[in-house]
Amino acid sequence: MEIRERAQALALKIRKHKASIETEEATKNAFVMPFISTVLGYDVFNPAEVIPEFTADVGTKKGEKIDYAIAHDGQVQVLVEVKKINDPLRIEHASQLFRYFAVTNARIAILTNGEVYEFYTDLDAPNRMDSKPFLVLDFSDIDDTLLPELAKLTKESFDLPSVISAAGELKYIGQLKRVLAAQFKQPEDEWVKFLTTRVYEGSFTQRVRDQFLPLVDKAARQFLNEQVNDRLKNALGDPDVYVGVSGSAAEPAANESSQPGADSAQKAADGAAEVFTTEAEIEGYRIVRAIVCSEVPAARVVARDTKTYFGVLLDDNNRKPIARLWFNRSKWYLGVFDENKVETRLPITAVEDIYAHADQLRDTVSRYLDKPNVVEPVHASTVRLVAT
Incomplete structure (x- = not known):
């Protein structure tokens, strides 16, 4: 089974059971252990591969534990810290990861709530965990472009140098994508000004800003609409499929309205923005x-x-x-x-x-x-x- 299929199987399990999971321990058993075993391919019952409650004394901090340490070729390579499902992940949750990262051989640290997995390394300073992840994998909406990088951490294809080499690019690409997603969802004034001054020769006044804000929003929706439409046409093998801006697949309403116009097109775009396929x-x-x-x-x-x-x-x-x-x-x-x-x-x-x-x-x-x-x-x- 390819890593994409394994990841999708876990995503389905998370979707079906996350509502019934209420504790951190249940999150580990239901989602994190399957991630380590099914997706990454390590034997969670073999202490030579997966060490639960991993302990490495740090200075005056004695007896602190990391939820899991993953070993490869006899060396601890990955540290995993788990929080309860549905809890938002914050860098404050990673204090133990920061400390352990400096005193072990691990170059990869994972902070997760069972659904979202944040991967960290030491790009900014040697042996010091970065404050921002280089890869974020969300099982509620898997980004297929990240799976080849995830595959490099699996037992059968472990390639740490390649992961570290690609981490810098992945870190900034991921952040840029999240910034773009936020701008498409709710454009900031700087974004509106940047685009407006490319097409409007006058001064960027408040009146111009108010005029172009809905235009930027509409242009962004239509652009995404066209991009997703092309992608889902290929996925569905149907040249006539109409796709909403958030990825909703639908056919043109041939039996309803035969007189398309600006109002109906805008309603379709606005409605599609709240639908995800x-x-x-x-x-x-x-x-x-x-x-x-x-x-x-x-x-x-x-x-x-x-x-x-x-x-x-x-x-x-x-x-x-x-x-x-x-x-x-x-x-x-x-x-x-x-x-x-x-x-x-x-x-x-x-x-x-x-x-x-x-x-x-x-x-x-x-x-x-x-x-x-x-x-x-x-x-x-x-x-x-x-x-x-």
Whole structure:
């Protein structure tokens, strides 16, 4: 199993169980030990590889312990300090890591709450742990670009010199990405001024600032929209997919509004900003589409994400729901529909469980195909066809 698959499996476990974890010890057992064993590949029950409650006396500090020390080739290489799940990580939490880093051979220190892992080394001064991490891995939203670097710390591919060599670049790239993310979310005046003066020749007054602030925000949303759209088109293999600015996948509303305009486009962008489409939802969409392709062409099965669920529709028609993926919660559900379009939520534990309900999904699509168009009177002189 590749490191990406191992990381995604742990991410799924964290999502399912984090709400029930209330203590630091439970965080260790439920998430950190699986990270060390499943993702990094070390035997947590072999004291030659993983040392729990690692002790190394530091000056006048006697008997202090680090939660875990990871050894490779007989030398302690990585120190791990654990905090309770959902507790925000602060540098103040790393005081023991700072002290131990100076008196052991370890070049890597990890501060984690079981979901977010901050990796530190000694770029600024030899044998002194930096105050800022060079890599931050968040299992609620895994950045795939970081996984090759994480792989260098695994038992089978341990390559500390390469990690240290890349740490300086990773540190600043990570910080820059977080700064950019903050500016896209809520532009600061300096950011607005920087962009405005590139396109506006007049003085940057308060009036100009007020005029350009919403324009910068809108331009940023549209730019992200286009970038994510291209990425998810490739991921879904569908050239017609529309993607919201935060990564929501949806089809163009062909059966709703046929007259696009500035207002509707802005509403779509604003709504999409509050929607986030996960890889699990994309995978679930692919599975549903693959199942019902026995009944209809794949192009007719479209995705539309919302704040609360990820919908799969026939012909992008809200009146023809095929399934709903309720994945924005600790417990997952697959929503299926009966002949009256009444939804039943079926609990699932993994995306692959959707296959167990393949017959229901096919039956739903078949019912829509079996219903003919009916005539609905509008007034005495005209009628229109309505698809039921």
